[in-house]
Amino acid sequence: MLLKRRDRFLSAWEPIRDELVQHMEQQQLPKDACNWYRNNLDYNVIGGKLNRGMSVIDSAEILLGRSLTNAEYGKAAVLGWCIELFQAFCLVSDDVMDKCHVRRTQPCWYRLPHVRLIAVNDACMLRSAISHLLKKHFRRDTMLMCLNSFTTYVSFNTDMGQLVDLITASEDTINLSKFSLERHRKIVVYKTAYYSFYLPVALAMRLTGILDSDPGTAIRPYQVALSILIPLGEYFQVQDDWLDYAGTVEEIGKVGTDIIDNKCSWCVNTALSLANPEQRAILDANYGGKRRGQEWRVKKVFEEVGIAEEYAKYEDNAFRRITGLIEIIPEVTKVGELKREVFVTFLQKIHKRLM
Incomplete structure (x- = not known):
């Protein structure tokens, strides 16, 4: 079932990519520039899990209570690929700034000898494609301004x-005094949760005709969605941070590198909040270090402060909190109203996952 969903979503990519390249061709830009753009799109947009983009379609079908018609699917797929374009923009930009080497099992775009720092402009073109697609596919739609507003708002937050x-x-400069759980939360909420969790559902809500307020109820649907999806995004990222430390290669498909990369992860921030002065000194001296034994010393402190027990408590509390927020939504709703199932589906995918 998942393969069929993914295959159908992927089948919508080629015509969208061709539309973008054809726009350049219509402007009579040089052929090598058009070919470059095509390669940029194919190299950086496809290849991931596509969960963000497919969530637009899944959420729209749940809200409507039925499968989408071909026309509806086409519009939902455009919105889904807009999110994947934004994800590609984030990854290409991040890789340049973080000096990463590999992305999705292939060299990062900027690492290709013929690309290098042209990748900065390529990232901008990935993000600019979103407004072009929205204008083309929703020009005659009253929702165009709303869709543009959503994407701009989320982009700025990211x-x-x-x-x-x-x-x-x-x-390059390791300073754990800048770290804190509150700072970690701000990074996670603004950098990840808005575009990965809130945006797919908000776009599906707008596509299916859900307005910002319902005169028949006291619920403001988009505010309710935001209040659930931001904590969900935070929970998801904390889980990722934990798995980077505790997950095996067999479980998560990679070797965790947050410690040696000096990431402001939930694990180190929790350890910092619990460490005694001696343990804090070990973290200060070794976190982010790449010499032999430094990562092991950090992990030993994590074990000593009981990071596994802290994570178990965090996960249970997060699940209860999010479940409580979901239960605010009436169990029985009509078409055109917010549905619990949208959020329950997200939570079920995340809770106790191995990645």
Whole structure:
């Protein structure tokens, strides 16, 4: 079932990509520039899990209580690929700023000898494609302004989160005094939760005709969605941070590198909040270090402060909190109203996952 969903979503990519390249061709831009853009799109947009993009379609079908018609699917797929374009923009930009080497099992785009720092402009073109697609596919729609507003709002929030992350956890300058659980939460909420969790559902809500307020109820649907999806995004990222430390290669498909990369992760921030002066000194001296034994010393402190027990408590509390927020939504709703199932589906995918 998942494969069929993914295959159908992927089948919508080629015509969308061709539309974007054809726009350049219609402007009579040089052929090598058009080919470059095509390669940029294919190299950086496809290849991931596509969960963000497919969530637009899944959420729209839950809200409508039925499968989408072909026309409805086409519009939902455009919105889904807009989110994947934004994700590609984030990854290409992040890789340049973080000096990463590999992304999705292939060299990072900027690492290709013929690309290098042209990747900065390529990232901008990935993000600019979103407004072009929205204008083309929703020009005659009253929702165009709303869709543009959603994407701009989320984009700015993501940029703010990225800024806080970059000035907090530089790989070149390690300073754990900048770290805190509250700072970690701000980074996660702004850098990840808005575009990965809130945006797919908000776009599906707008596509299916849900308005910002319902005169028949006291519920403000988009505010309710935001109040649930931001904690969900935070829970998801804390889980990722935990798995980077505790997950095996067989479980998560990679070797965790947050410690040696000086990431402002939930694990180190929790350890800092619990460490005694001696343990704090060990973290200060070794976190982010790449010499032999430094990562092991950090992990030993994590074990000593009981990081596993702290994570178990966090996960249970997060699950209860989010479940309580979901239960605010009436169990029985009509078409055109918010549904619990949208959020329950997200939570079920995340809770106790191995990644």
